[in-house]
Amino acid sequence: MSKMTNLTVKGQVTIPKDVRDALGLRAGEPVEIDWRGGEEAVIRKGSLGIEERKRRREAMRARIDSAAEKYRHLRTGQSTDDYMADFREPLP
Structure with missing residues (x-):
């Protein structure tokens, strides 16, 4: 699944609702961003200690x-x- 969104002037990105729902992301919870180098990064649900x-x-x-x-x-x-x-x- 590929989705497009825009980067704000503050450097923020809105994760589309269907993606948030699929990952089980909720407001205030951590999100892990894994930069793969070049122009690729992976977003995954973070874990709380x-x-x-x-x-x-x-x-x-x-x-x-x-x-x-x-x-x-x-x-x-x-x-x-x-x-x-x-x-x-x-x-x-």
Whole structure:
């Protein structure tokens, strides 16, 4: 499969979506570029080390905890169905 894309003035290249999907690439994950010399380079999915995966997991947990604290006042102890039933009751 051969794809064409343009290089930006900042030296960035957009990897086409079908290629990203085929490689399983996601935003923020490492990408390895292997220069073969001359005019050829190979792009492959990079791998995260154990420490980097742990750091990212801890950062995600911190963001989740922060959001939970920010919206703590919205907790009612009701199930979603009960909350929605109360919310949809007609006004007297």
